[in-house]
Amino acid sequence: MKRAPLNSYASLGAAFSRETDDLAVGVCRLDARLAASGLADGWQNRCDINEAFMAIQSEGFLVDLTDLVLHDGNLNKRAPTNELVRASSILRAYRVARQRPAPWPLTKRGLASLAGGLSSKEFAEETxxxxxxxxxxxxxxxxxxxxxxxxxxxxxxxxxxVLRGEVAASRNRTLLAGTPDEKQFEAEDRWFSVLSDLERLPAVQAAAFGWQAWRELGVHDGQPWLGLIIASSILRSRGLTESTLPLAAAYRKAGYRGRQLISKEMAVGTFCELLTEALRLANSDLSTLSLHRDLMAPKLAGRRKGSKLNDLVDLFLSRPIVTMPLAREHLKVTPHAVKCMFDELGPSLPRELTQRSRYRAWGII
Structure with a gap:
């Protein structure tokens, strides 16, 4: 990929300026809704789990969402598969990218940590x-x-x-299959060069061209989901949002698959399509969470602030799926106490998803 001058990016994005401005307003409105609702943390945790689930599916692997939630809570019922471990590493990358300051994922050190140590050779590993x-x-x-x-x-x-994302995992390049070679390092350097050319572009256009260049250059081609985290990080670094948007879910919903290449001319239009779908999914999930919280709120009236029922409601609002063992472990109570709290919620209890007698799961969908 040849390095495009700034005026080339500006001219390509000019045709979509009105659409990108409207989407930027939509992202700001979503942020305002999240802040006003008091559900930002729960919504974001659900979003991160769903993003990891969608990302691993985009790679062609099959992982059960319940297994991912239980694995995240260290409640595995059986030995985790390679696909489940990979999905868990994707979930970790989403959380690390969100928890660190916005420009950090766009640095060589941040990128190394998100990629699990397979990144630039130009920084010295902090050991x-x-x-x-x-x-x-x-x-x-x-x-x-x-x-x-x-x-x-x-x-x-x-x-x-390493688990907190403060440093990249140290790996022996001679022993690791698929270790990036000099071409990988060169592609990464060229992408950082493109990123510097996008500094004066509007946030949505910069994210679109940054994502397109990432895919075209093949940066970390074995981790295609990482490009969407980087696109969200560009939006965050511009101050457009504090959240990580569900771009992986939007990518699946829009019908894109795998490593499908996107030309520079189509970059902004395609990314606008993804961002529109991501905003629709985000607002829909936030509305669903608000509705269920309002349904469960009467059951919490008059209870003490430290009530375990309050914690159970918060658990439902922060996980796509809740099982009895997960609730027991999270609340630090007995299974009988969890069952009593479920009965106490009554009709406002979220929908049961499994309809089984031995393995039961509930969730807000």
Whole structure:
């Protein structure tokens, strides 16, 4: 892909300027609705889970949504499949991208963390020094295991930093199948060069061209969902929204599949189509959550602030699917207490999805 000058991007986006302006207003209105509703955190968590579910499906893998929710809550009923672990890593990437400051995913270090360590060679990996322990002995006894414990503590600390997204996972390039080569690094550098050319474009147009260039250059081609996270991050970095929009779900709904290439001339129009569908899905889900919260609200009237029933309602509003074990683990109560709370909600209890006697699940859909 040849580097296009700024006036080329500006001329291509000019034909869609009115549509992109309307979509920018729509994104701001969604943000205002989320802030006013008090459901922003629950909506975003549901969105992240659904995005990971849709993203793994776009790659051609089949993962059950219930398994993903239970795996996220460390409540696996069986050994997780490779597809489930991959979906979980996608979910982690969505959460890390949202929890860090908006420009961070658009940096080489941020991109490395989101990609799981398979990224630019230009930054130095931050490896914390091995933990040292000051040995204070009252006698001359030597603890033969102190060095091993120190290494374990250091490993736990490094693992925690990777899981929090503070640093990219350290990997041995010679032992990893599919490790990016020099062409991958060059593609990434060229994409960052394109990104710098988009700085003066409107937010929606910049996200559209950034996403299109990402796909055309084949940056992290084995992780096609990452391009949609980057597109959302561009919108966030421009101050247009604080949320990660459901672009992966919109991509599926719009009928696009896999790594289908999109020309630069079609970039803005295609992205506008995705963003329109994403806003429709987001507003629809927010309206559904508001309706169910209003239905369950009378059951919470007069209860103390720390009531477990309040926590159960919050759980329903933040997960696409809730099972009895998930509610028990989240609320830290007995199964009988969960059943009593379900009975207490009565007709306002969200819809049961499985209709089975042994394995039951409820959710707001």
């Amino acid at each position: 914390p020094p091995p933990a040292t322990t000051e040995r204070k002995r009252k006698d001359e006894d030597f603890d033969a295991f102190s060095d091993q414990f120190a290494e374990i503590d250091a490993l736990i600390e490094r693992t925690g930093r």
